[in-house]
Amino acid sequence: MFIEKEYLDRWLQKIMERFDSLENRISKPPEKERHTYNGELLLDNQDLCMMLNVSKRSLQRYRSLKWLPFKRIDQKTYYLESEVKKFIREHFEKRHKHKYDTL
Numbered sequence: 001m002f003i004e005k006e007y008l009d010r011w012l013q014k015i016m017e018r019f020d021s022l023e024n025r026i027s028k029p030p031e032k033e034r035h036t037y038n039g040e041l042l043l044d045n046q047d048l049c050m051m052l053n054v055s056k057r058s059l060q061r062y063r064s065l066k067w068l069p070f071k072r073i074d075q076k077t078y079y080l081e082s083e084v085k086k087f088i089r090e091h092f093e094k095r096h097k098h099k100y101d102t103l
Contacts, residue, residue: 037073
């Protein structure tokens, strides 16, 4: 079976374009939808767990102790960005400051 060079080149070009298209989709993951409340960014449990490097159970404990205010929207827990920053200042920065003061 003999294939003309031009025909083969066109097919190879199409294949390479398809690979490029797939590569672009893989290298650029879809951006996560960001929710806001009264113009302020809302963070969900996953966002906060990754940000604070804690477990979901730790977040539950912070909520139960009323250290970390939260909102429930459609049975999902969200945290206002400003309240998270306040929580970090009040609970995490103090703990790290005391740890390093004793050294």
